[in-house]
Amino acid sequence: MHELSIAQSIIEIAEAKAREENSRCIQTIRIRLGEFTTVVREALEFAFEVARRETLAETARLEIEDVPMVLRCVACGSVTDPVREVCLICPQCGLPLEVVSGEELQVEYIEVESEAERV
Amino acid sequence: MDRVSVQTNVLKANQEIATENRRFFEGEGTVVINLMSAPGAGKTSLLEATIRELRGRYRLAVIEGDLQTDLDSRRIQALGTRSHQITTGTVCHLDARMVARALAEFPVQGLDLLVIENVGNLICPASYDLGESLRVVICSVAEGAEKPKKYPVMFHKADVVLLNKTDLAAASGVDLRDLETNVKEVNPKATVFAVSCKTGIGLDSWVAWLRDAIASRIIAATART
Numbered sequence: 001m002h003e004l005s006i007a008q009s010i011i012e013i014a015e016a017k018a019r020e021e022n023s024r025c026i027q028t029i030r031i032r033l034g035e036f037t038t039v040v041r042e043a044l045e046f047a048f049e050v051a052r053r054e055t056l057a058e059t060a061r062l063e064i065e066d067v068p069m070v071l072r073c074v075a076c077g078s079v080t081d082p083v084r085e086v087c088l089i090c091p092q093c094g095l096p097l098e099v100v101s102g103e104e105l106q107v108e109y110i111e112v113e114s115e116a117e118r119v
Numbered sequence: 120m121d122r123v124s125v126q127t128n129v130l131k132a133n134q135e136i137a138t139e140n141r142r143f144f145e146g147e148g149t150v151v152i153n154l155m156s157a158p159g160a161g162k163t164s165l166l167e168a169t170i171r172e173l174r175g176r177y178r179l180a181v182i183e184g185d186l187q188t189d190l191d192s193r194r195i196q197a198l199g200t201r202s203h204q205i206t207t208g209t210v211c212h213l214d215a216r217m218v219a220r221a222l223a224e225f226p227v228q229g230l231d232l233l234v235i236e237n238v239g240n241l242i243c244p245a246s247y248d249l250g251e252s253l254r255v256v257i258c259s260v261a262e263g264a265e266k267p268k269k270y271p272v273m274f275h276k277a278d279v280v281l282l283n284k285t286d287l288a289a290a291s292g293v294d295l296r297d298l299e300t301n302v303k304e305v306n307p308k309a310t311v312f313a314v315s316c317k318t319g320i321g322l323d324s325w326v327a328w329l330r331d332a333i334a335s336r337i338i339a340a341t342a343r344t
Contacts, residue, residue, distance in 0.1 A: 002211055002243035009129050017125050027120055031129070038242045038272050086271040087304040096307035099275075105246075107125040114121040 006039055006105070007047035014110045015056045023112035026060040030109050035069040036086070036102035060110075069102030133247055136215035140222070140250025149230045150336045153251035155273065157266070158239030160259040161283040163191045164316040166234060170198050172326045177231040177333060182221050184213040184238045191236065201225075212243035215250055231333050241270040253332065259284040264297040271305040279310045281325060286315040 014029045033039060041064055048062045071080040073090040080097065088097045128134065144151045156162050166181065173179060181202040183192040192204035203225035205217050218235060227233050235251065237244040256277040258266050261284050267274040274280060280302045288295050295313055302311055310328065314321035 002246065005210070005214075006129060006246075009132060012132070013125060013127050013129065017123055017127075021121070021123055023121075036272060036275075038246050086268065086275075088275070089304055089307055105129045107127045107129060109122050109124050109126075111120050111122050117120070 003039060003043040003047040004051060007044060007051035010048070010062075010107055011051055011055050011057050013107045014060070017107075017110055018056050018112050021112055024056060025113045026057040026110050027113065028061050028063055028109075028111035029057060029107065030063040030065065030111075032065045032067050032104040032106045032108055034067045034102040034104035035083075036099060037105050039105060041066070065108070067101055067104045070100040071097040072100045073097050130246060130248075133215045136219050137248035137250040140215055140218055141252075142250075143222070144233070144250060144252065147228060147230065148336055148341075149227065150232050150253065150333050151249075151251045152232070152234045152253045152255050153237060153244075153249050154234055154255050154257070155237045155241070155244045155277075156239060156257035156259075157241045157262060160239070160257045160262065161316050162236050162239065162257055163194055165257060165281060165283060165314070166236060167194060167198060168316045168319070168322055169234075169326060169329065170195070170200050172322070173232065173329070174198065174200060178229060179232050179234075180225075180227055180230055182218065182225065182233065182235045184217070184236060186210075186238060207238060211238055211240050212247050213237050213249060214247045218249045231337065232329075241266070241273045245270075245273040245276055252336070253278045255279045255281065257281045257283050258298065258302070260288045260293045260295060260298060261291045263291070264293050264301055267298070267301040267305050274302055274305045274309070277306060277309050279312070279325075279328070280306070282311065282313045284315060284317065285313050285320060286318050 014026050018026050052058055069083040071083055075095045076093045078092045090097050154162050179200050181195045183204045185191060186207055189204040192202040195202035203221055205221050235249055254277050282298055299311055302309055312321055312325040314325055
């Protein structure tokens with residue numbers, strides 16, 4: 001259960017950006033979460049509820065974009081999508097596959113209160 | 120409402136400290152192993168067996184990570200090898216900052232090999248780079264042949280996978296070939312050794328491989344100076 005540390009990192013990154021924008025209130029944090037990471041969506045959502053207390057993201061909504069795992073063979077170009085069971089050996093030519101996507105764990109954007117709303 | 124682009128890796132802060140750790144280790148010419156497995160797969164036993172083969176010939180030290188107790192660190196010290204214990208409390212993995220803090224109070228200058236034994240866990244430690252040069256994952260056959268498929272991220276990121284407790288394969292009803300196939304399917308590039316810390320079978324191949332890794336690092340470090 002390292003989702004709490006992950007949630008704290010997400011909030012730290014969002015807060016740093018919000019401060020750059022002179023905002024005191026983060027409304028949305030959008031992240032991309034790859035299927036081939038060790039982070040469980042439900043556990044992260046729960047951890048976020050705990051971690052956001054007394055931060056600029058206290059009332060923020062966490063939006064999670066799931067990124068599916070896609071594999072590709074560097075040798076023959078065959079693509080595995082969707083990946084039902086992780087097997088990184090090409091079914092066509094037997095060579096190692098590369099992970100094209102699914103390892104993402106990234107803060108995409110935040111939405112903050114605009115100047116007009118603040119007045 | 121204003122939308123502000125961020126585009127930042129969630130683990131960026133850890134990555135930055137890991138990069139500093141790695142720069143320090145490379146400057147010292149030290150091979151650093153991040154040793155990971157499920158609880159009870161035999162990390163400390165493997166480490167003891169490896170130390171017995173290497174001590175006297177190389178400058179070694181160990182950093183132990185556990186939630187509680189310094190039992191593992193004392194096992195290493197009993198072999199005459201320097202060891203430092205990190206107790207994480209409730210945290211289920213080591214991160215780069217914990218290692219950086221340990222380095223501040225546990226001098227590791229001029230080592231040939233530093234082994235960082237991570238918290239026993241096949242999930243969380245996979246995400247945290249510590250600045251290591253090699254990721255070594257142990258899977259004991261008693262855990263079953265499917266472990267690499269159930270925890271693919273951990274096995275996918277390994278440089279070396281040690282299949283331990285091979286003496287228990289028959290008793291556990293596990294075909295070693297199935298286990299190795301599953302490792303190769305999630306990580307075709309992994310170097311795999313089948314060993315038993317109990318009987319000593321297979322340890323010579325692993326130790327020979329490790330000696331080569333240390334030697335090539337020493338050669339690279341000498342070439343730089």
